[in-house]
Amino acid sequence: MATYIAPTLEMRFVLNELAGLDAVNTLPGYEEATPDLVDAVLEEAARLAGEVLAPLNKTGDSEGSRLIDGNVVAPAGFADAYREFVAGGWAGLSSNPEFDGQGLPGLVSTAVDEMWNAANLSFSLCPLLTTGAVEAVESHADEDLKRTYLAKMVTGEWTGTMNLTESQAGSDLAAVRTKAVPEGDHYRITGQKIFITWGDHELTENIVHLVLARLPDAPAGVKGISLFLVPKFMVNQDGSLGEHNDVHAVSLEHKLGVHASPTCVMSFGDHGGAVGYLIGEPNKGLACMFTMMNHARLGVGMQGVAIAERSLQQAVAYARDRVQGSVPGHEGRVTIIHHPDVRRMLMLMRAQTEAMRAVAYLTAAALDHSHHAPDADEKASFQTRVDLLTPVVKAWSTEVAQEVTTLGVQVHGGMGYVEETGCAQYFRDGRIITIYEGTTGIQANDLVGRKIIRDGGQGMRGLLADIEAFESQLDAAGEACVRVKAALTDGRLALARATEWLLQTYAHDAHAPGAVAVNLLMLMGTLVGGWQMGRAALVAHGKLQTNEGDARFYQSKLTTARFYAEHVMPRAAAYLAAVLAGSESIMALDDEYF
């Protein structure tokens, strides 16, 4: 039951037919990412994910990470698996070759990351955060710091962490209190950070903490936050490790899920101050941190895809195996996959998982173009698309993943509630993803504020125009895509209306953006998911017309797209209605009267 088999057929379809791996392959620096190489990478990653990481998922959940004598001890098998992960070169798959990265497109590492996350979410958090830290250090740190730390982090020999949250400063980083006092070429950091994922462990010799803190003369609020690099062990000039820095995990959270991933309270400076090095300019830490947060947001969105896929695989396996009841048209008792309502649930899981994957990969490809396109205008245009889609990939995918994992439990009936079955773990593990790296509400505020209102809806109108242009292409598929097209048109008009409403309303109702944000984001996610399902259907129709490839696979694409159009797209109208209701009924109740 608890196996995971990476869906490489589906992944290749999305990479090649929807996300445009061929176009990414033509970008300067990505010429080596040929279809053959990518296939080989996917197959090898699938092996590691399925054979090494997936079997540790359940044992890791049961055992959990523990704090013993001040050190975090990961569950059995994690250290060996991590060594294999590093030895295979997986940590730096899409990192800069200048610092020992493999230099593959982010699009490819996105597909590979899906596998790690699906196989073992707790494990995957460690490299996810390291990659974010790598990007922040590479983008903002000085040459000295890069020389000392970057290659070790890229290869995964050392891991990285993000130290943002304090007990009074969660979504609101303006409230950060951790202090950094200059001392020679470095700073002394004192303060306590909470919710630090993989904040301590013994998988690697060293850990590189990136820490938000305030300089003595810093202005209040977010404009007074600086970013520091704080190694667990000091690094000598020759690269050897020195003494333990003044930073320690002082406790672990007892969490609903991802038990194998230690969530640490980190104490800096209990013995005089942890040595830290400034990254970037003083008081510009938030901008540096956003570099790693944007990466992490797409990464967490992928976790939504991944946990949904894992949950789906187990639900399908159970539904194929479990005999219960009878259905019209079949003799005797049947496996429950024959029951219409079980199929409905599996189709809801499947269709939405495919839609989320396609949107996430598309966004990853756009990110590659935004970094590597030869033309500045092209870069900017892709960056606009990435900016618009990032909060959607993060928030919509993680919210939909909740629906998928709970359906996964439901398909199992009573067995779903028994921990040994395994699907309850996906339900528990996945519950964090709408919260960390910015809650759904935070993502939605980012979408409506920075991504729609700020540019007067230009980026959004560009997206809507692309969808509208695609709709007419669907006519080529005739009858097969009639419903898909109709649903897409309805959804696009709904998002256009919601966007215009927002742009007309925000100036005279300050509560409107926050009040409608999540519904607008969910509407947008539903629509861009439907757009990608439509694109998949059109490709499938073409392949079927020309008798190319596996007809059943392409037929399933048409079926799934139609199901999505019939069962998921109608939600767009409900989201629109909630948007158009505005802020009044949300804000009307007395605070004291809730």
Next chain:
Amino acid sequence: MATYIAPTLEMRFVLNELAGLDAVNTLPGYEEATPDLVDAVLEEAARLAGEVLAPLNKTGDSEGSRLIDGNVVAPAGFADAYREFVAGGWAGLSSNPEFDGQGLPGLVSTAVDEMWNAANLSFSLCPLLTTGAVEAVESHADEDLKRTYLAKMVTGEWTGTMNLTESQAGSDLAAVRTKAVPEGDHYRITGQKIFITWGDHELTENIVHLVLARLPDAPAGVKGISLFLVPKFMVNQDGSLGEHNDVHAVSLEHKLGVHASPTCVMSFGDHGGAVGYLIGEPNKGLACMFTMMNHARLGVGMQGVAIAERSLQQAVAYARDRVQGSVPGHEGRVTIIHHPDVRRMLMLMRAQTEAMRAVAYLTAAALDHSHHAPDADEKASFQTRVDLLTPVVKAWSTEVAQEVTTLGVQVHGGMGYVEETGCAQYFRDGRIITIYEGTTGIQANDLVGRKIIRDGGQGMRGLLADIEAFESQLDAAGEACVRVKAALTDGRLALARATEWLLQTYAHDAHAPGAVAVNLLMLMGTLVGGWQMGRAALVAHGKLQTNEGDARFYQSKLTTARFYAEHVMPRAAAYLAAVLAGSESIMALDDEYF
């Protein structure tokens, strides 16, 4: 954080203004259930729930029930709490006075049950199952069995269990294999049952197991199942307890939630056969079991209301306390209840909890009328309504409770994922309620098959006519209810259309009922919830017009009804669209191709 305060103001409003406690009070046998008595009952129950049961909820979760030397040991404090529960006469609150019950209306015990479930879901499962067993014994057992067992069960001195499920027989009871062989005045039962809630414990001296089993000559399938009463300890003629019967808990499930409630694998007849007594006619066990299942289904629906209320209370408390960020119109940092998106989540929780409560109480009142109305036609008419609403109360309330408890976690941000906070327990505990006592799919099949198709839609049309008649009453409230009325009309037309589509389709598409059942049920739940919100709004409008009572309370009713109309009712159209899509895209995929 983890306190629970029974919402008695809200409960009284629903009892008096929506569910018609006054009319129930006029029914023969219920004359003593005056408003004053009911108030006193609610206040006393609120005390026990808040002061005794609620504090054991978290400790019970951490400690769990354990199997020690073949006996189940409940968490610390549960035995004392149960004794207090029994001593207060709570176990038999609505049971027959002839067998030492208190004889209060089911409507009143429904409100009280909400409190037990909200305070401590694990604890409440024990009396819930006992009450179901009481009903089965009272309705179907012979006088001898009643004399020996019933009063002890009614008072809660002995508890009852439901032994239906076997590993191969879950939703499909036709597959039950447990055997019953006649031996003198009793039977010898052998077999293994799983998922037996509170199947063993030491809270009481004895436990009365109701067990489905097959007689040696029984026909195959559900028409060969009989119901037996199997005491844990034999009962002597004088009522004293004899030896341990041949029934034992052999293991406990390790579950996602309700850890304090032992979920037992029960073994019957390891040493020659457990002594059991036939209840009702041979081979008619399923009908007897349905007596207790219908009770339990309403009870589990109430668990949806209860866990939603508990989750809401904690989310509101946290949102009032947690300072984070700023919002337009407020100086400095604010508590998060001021953030529009947090308010949106709290309103979604609140509005739906109120709607579920109103529908559940209304159904409980209808059940009282169906049993006690002086007129046979009236009885039958109420019974039709109860039959129609029971699967909705069970399935819609428990599904909506999933949305509420996950929002409860979300409101807490990162703290929501930490078990100490408490809201994750509601999320875990509540996950079982869409599964046990018949999954959502099973309830929905019951609704479309037995409750709509079987009577050609008559019962449903009666309900729709009542809603339509109510809509015109809303005009009296003018502007205050314009949106409520419009949403209600849209929803009613949607359900009417879905119903007629089903009635026109089922005969030529055998998969259609199963394929559309859950969406139709959710549409119906959403609508009847909206109907009750509209009724509440109309009452509130009237009270505000005449300056009666607490104006803020009634104003909040208008706000919440409007929010429900704007944010929840639009989902009706999405459910309808999924119904009208029929079975095609659900059934199209090859089984092997999922």
